[in-house]
Amino acid sequence: MATVRPPDANSLLDAAQDQVQKNRQRIEKGLDILLAREEPLVGVTPKDVIYSRGTLRLYHYRPMSDEVYRVPVVLIMSLVSKPFILDLTFGQSFIQYMLAQGFDVFMVDWGIPRPEDKHLKLDDYVLDFMPRCFEEVQKATGEDDYTMLGYCLGGQLALMYGGVFPEAPVKNLICAATPVDMEGMGLFRHFSDPRWFDVDRLVDAVGNIPPDFMLRSFEMLRPMDRWMSYVRLIDNLWDPVFVYGYRIMYKWTNEQIPFPGEAYRQMIRELMWENKLMKNTFTLDNRRVDTKAITCPVLNLMAEHDHIAPHAATKPLLDIVGSQDKEDVLLKGGHVSLVAGKNALGRLWPKVSDWLGERSV
């Protein structure tokens, strides 16, 4: 039987030295966070604003090569969060990756709604802002057709656009973490049940839905996440790479933006309660949103453990479009790790690039 010898003085000293070093780094990095020193830079990929209107900005990212795919890619962002999730930082930016792969990338950033934007409805976004942005993309590229890539609620907006303008020259549609069947929205649906949630009273009282309300709603879906993330941070506080990644994600999750009041009312009443997008009965300004009329190639990207847009809500997306060329991609991970982080870098981004490359000539 092997006998366990006690460690000698040198190894104990080495271990102690290592711990002292780590604790010194923990204190240093902890102070950086507490004092908000050296805030990580996000969304720094070079870009030009080619169109702006109110808080809306249409960005054109500067191409990284002198030869790009013919069809431009237009990213449609969500209304509930800041768009830099797709452009986190160097080496962790989906946009940089796509530029490096030879795509011409545009982004529709809705900006931070102002109090006077409380009147904005989904009708304004889909029937007015989006067509105007696509016109600008056409002008900037000289190409008629374009690919729409929507993340989360941006995917719903893209679907609505495709459904209400079936004649629009949409070459491809990619939806990432896009819920369509609201019956699969789990706790979100339960929280907003009409038996106890009076959306009219809330919107009439506050106008735009406050960012704090949005943040707490997301946090309630997994209440322990925030506390456990602090524990993990303390555990890894000595590791600059972990701390940097943590600070970027913390910045994104905590910098919520207000949700335009009327659009929120519409989302809750017509999509969450009546599930109109799934039932193909949704209308915008009396125009039917017929998602079955979407016939371009469609890629549906889903995360297996997405607690914000659960798999049950994202899975039926391909059933509600009329395309022949359509594909589901289900990856491990959650709502954010689907599009950002190591998981995305190694698996999702190459998949998107390959799928889109073949359909962008």
Add this chain to the structure above:
Amino acid sequence: MPENSTRTDGAGAEAMELWRNWLTETERQWNSFFSEVMGRDSFGRVAGSYMEAYSVIQRVLNQGMERYLNTFNLPTHSDVVELGERLHNIEERLASLEANLGNLASAAGVETSASVTQLRPRRTRRPRTQKNESK
């Protein structure tokens, strides 16, 4: 000595790994516990009552504040919003003028500053698979 050191490090790392696994499992269990609690109708009713109270308080506060600000002859929230709307309208008109000017300029064959400075790459790229096939 290296053998001992490895053994010490290994034991430490193992303990940390156990602790991290415990942490993940605890998080999962608490999350599923809270999900179960929050999924009940009783929780929904409590949350609904809270939201109702929040909406009422918010409305009463807004109305009260508006009255006070009016008394002191100060701009209220709705005044600021109204001002914002007017600015927004001016911006819209400027944007439409700018767009019309751009259209006129391009019809006259004049390049705008944006089109001059922007890099215009060739739009002829093909995916690797198609390139290989054509060879």
